[in-house]
Amino acid sequence: xxxxxxxxxxxxxxxxxxxxxxxxxxxxxxxxxxxxxxxxxxxxxxxxxxxxxxxxxxxxxxxxxxxxxxxxxxxxxxxxxxxxxxxxxxxxxxxxxxxxxxxxxxxxxxxxxxxxxxxxxxxxxxxxxxxxxxxxxxxxxxxxxxxxxxxxxxxxxxxxxxxxxxxxxxxxxxxxxxxxxxxxxxxxxxxxxxxxxxxxxxxxxxxxxxxxxxxxxxxxxxxxxxxxxxxxxxxxxxxxxxxxxxxxxxxxxxxxxxxxxxxxxxxxxxxxxxxxxxxxxxxxxxxxxxxxxxxxxxxxxx
Amino acid sequence: xxxxxxxxxxxxxxxxxxxxxxxxxxxxxxxxxxxxxxxxxxxxxxxxxxxxxxxxxxxxxxxxxxxxxxxxxxxxxxxxxxxxxxxxxxxxxxxxxxxxxxxxxxxxxxxxxxxxxxxxxxxxxxxxxxxxxxxxxxxxxxxxxxxxxxxxxxxxxxxxxxxxxxxxxxxxxxxxxxxxxxxxxxxxxxxxxxxxxxxxxxxxxxxxxxxxxxxxxxxxxxxxxxxxxxxxxxxxxxxxxxxxxxxxxxxxxxxxxxxxxxxxxxxxxxxxxxxxxxxxxxxxxxxxxxxxxxxxxxxxxxxxxxxxxxx
Numbered sequence: 001x002x003x004x005x006x007x008x009x010x011x012x013x014x015x016x017x018x019x020x021x022x023x024x025x026x027x028x029x030x031x032x033x034x035x036x037x038x039x040x041x042x043x044x045x046x047x048x049x050x051x052x053x054x055x056x057x058x059x060x061x062x063x064x065x066x067x068x069x070x071x072x073x074x075x076x077x078x079x080x081x082x083x084x085x086x087x088x089x090x091x092x093x094x095x096x097x098x099x100x101x102x103x104x105x106x107x108x109x110x111x112x113x114x115x116x117x118x119x120x121x122x123x124x125x126x127x128x129x130x131x132x133x134x135x136x137x138x139x140x141x142x143x144x145x146x147x148x149x150x151x152x153x154x155x156x157x158x159x160x161x162x163x164x165x166x167x168x169x170x171x172x173x174x175x176x177x178x179x180x181x182x183x184x185x186x187x188x189x190x191x192x193x194x195x196x197x198x199x200x201x202x203x204x205x206x207x208x209x210x211x212x213x214x215x216x217x218x219x220x221x222x223x224x225x226x227x228x229x230x231x232x233x234x235x236x237x238x239x240x241x242x243x244x245x246x247x248x249x250x251x252x253x254x255x256x257x258x259x260x261x262x263x264x265x266x267x268x269x270x271x272x273x274x275x276x277x278x279x280x281x282x283x284x285x286x287x288x289x290x291x292x293x294x295x296x297x298x299x300x301x302x
Numbered sequence: 303x304x305x306x307x308x309x310x311x312x313x314x315x316x317x318x319x320x321x322x323x324x325x326x327x328x329x330x331x332x333x334x335x336x337x338x339x340x341x342x343x344x345x346x347x348x349x350x351x352x353x354x355x356x357x358x359x360x361x362x363x364x365x366x367x368x369x370x371x372x373x374x375x376x377x378x379x380x381x382x383x384x385x386x387x388x389x390x391x392x393x394x395x396x397x398x399x400x401x402x403x404x405x406x407x408x409x410x411x412x413x414x415x416x417x418x419x420x421x422x423x424x425x426x427x428x429x430x431x432x433x434x435x436x437x438x439x440x441x442x443x444x445x446x447x448x449x450x451x452x453x454x455x456x457x458x459x460x461x462x463x464x465x466x467x468x469x470x471x472x473x474x475x476x477x478x479x480x481x482x483x484x485x486x487x488x489x490x491x492x493x494x495x496x497x498x499x500x501x502x503x504x505x506x507x508x509x510x511x512x513x514x515x516x517x518x519x520x521x522x523x524x525x526x527x528x529x530x531x532x533x534x535x536x537x538x539x540x541x542x543x544x545x546x547x548x549x550x551x552x553x554x555x556x557x558x559x560x561x562x563x564x565x566x567x568x569x570x571x572x573x574x575x576x577x578x579x580x581x582x583x584x585x586x587x588x589x590x591x592x593x594x595x596x597x598x599x600x601x602x603x604x605x606x607x608x609x610x611x612x613x
Contacts, residue, residue, distance in 0.1 A: 052426060052611060070608075071431040079427035087341070087421035094340050101333030102430050138424075 001063055003028050003149055003181040004049060008057035011044050018044040020205035029178040033192050034185040035275055036202035042185040046153050050079055062148055075104060078147040080138055082157045088127040092120055092137060099141055111144035132163035139167060143175045152184040164188065168195050189271040199271065201278055209278050221252050221260050222269035229263040240277030251277050330430045334438030342408055345442065346450050352400045353454045356393045357461050364465055368473035375479060386483040390462060394455045394493060401451040405443035409511035410522040412439040413607065420612040432607040440600055443508045448497040456490055492572050499583055503557035506592045509599030516603045519613050560586040
């Protein structure tokens, strides 16, 4: 059984279509990154998975219909929305008491252990903590829950670099194992690149790209093309081209690596670059080169 | 009411080792009610402030108490009793009114606050059903506040009896005149009954307020009150009648004539437990119609919370 399985998932708010027939399958033990521009439907998809919103189409999370069985599902699913959802009035000790009281899979000792490593005081109220500490507290609560699926919606929004790094480090080292599944949405794609096992781009309610990270590494190659090979490189149909310091950087899909190496310096593309390439092309921008990117770059240099 | 629980982090260490399967369905409800009391400290702070004012105010009235008591003891027994009992009844009535007001404002914020501060996303990330959540919020005005009221009334009245006793002894009089005319323990039973009857009578009001709190995006108080005023105005203008106004007033105050037997006297006093008429109260259609409305409002509120997210 897949952890998440969706077929034809649809959700409309009035005339705005947030999800437009999404098919999705997330297997156990994967870390899926859901990447998309604002308003692409990421949060709606997560809300549907968490039973926070109704939907059309088929959706099973851990074999349950989230909308009908949110309470039951939440015994096996944890969820961090963004840093601001812990109630501001609650004390750290009360948060521990409450979660221990209502959650059958919460290991209080484990949460206390995580909190020991921070400077968070038990008697503090959430409103007295810094944003980073609130994130640490929420993470400590969630990591102490023996859940099968963890959903993170922009978990590091508004945190500084140190906390962001620490967040994903503890998640990977202290929490993740092959029996858990993590779904994360973020705009900070560079920091999850090495965390993810699977990647999904979502745009205007549809899946724009879906691949595992192994596939990502084998399929996509970025080349900083030597000026004399420009024409030859363009002949290989790069999916995206952008100028960097006067040279052209092209992104290729399914092109032989050996062949590309003769054209210039071969590099591993970042998710952000692929995102720009895929989303830019989807938006109907002529290719290659992407006028959008060129124009922006040109404007910045002049 | 264990108000100390705020400051004692280890208070729940007893709750630690629990097998997942053994978690009963009442545990989330219990912890959700405690959560409400943590969040809404005004639930007990406001009544405590009122109690402090009562005790202090009564202490001031004990100046000249001895002379007044001498005068009172010259009256016939029934008036003696009424005069001696009056400040105690007044204190109790004030406290009941206080917790009603506290309950109204609590309900208006109960399901609105969690949406306003986005914490609803946190609460919904835990395995607590909407049913449990809404019930825990309804339990506050229906059970917790009446219990707070009775506990504080008992304390205030005891302090008042003590204050009176000290003053009377100081003036060489027997404090027993208070006890003789003011049957404290019987009075507390009457109070307990009255608070239970009142909570049931007001249940639809709290249900309505919770529904509004879970429904509207802002201005909960206006949404809760304006429709009621609008209906009254509409009725008055259109039909020239005020049945709806009478209905609302009856819902606010009308429990007493059925819950107690005042022997048709003009100023209602309770002299004996025989005046409590729970049988008659429980067979009042108004009570059951009200409870039906309360259940309907709560069911709607539970249903609504499923659809609700941050605002």
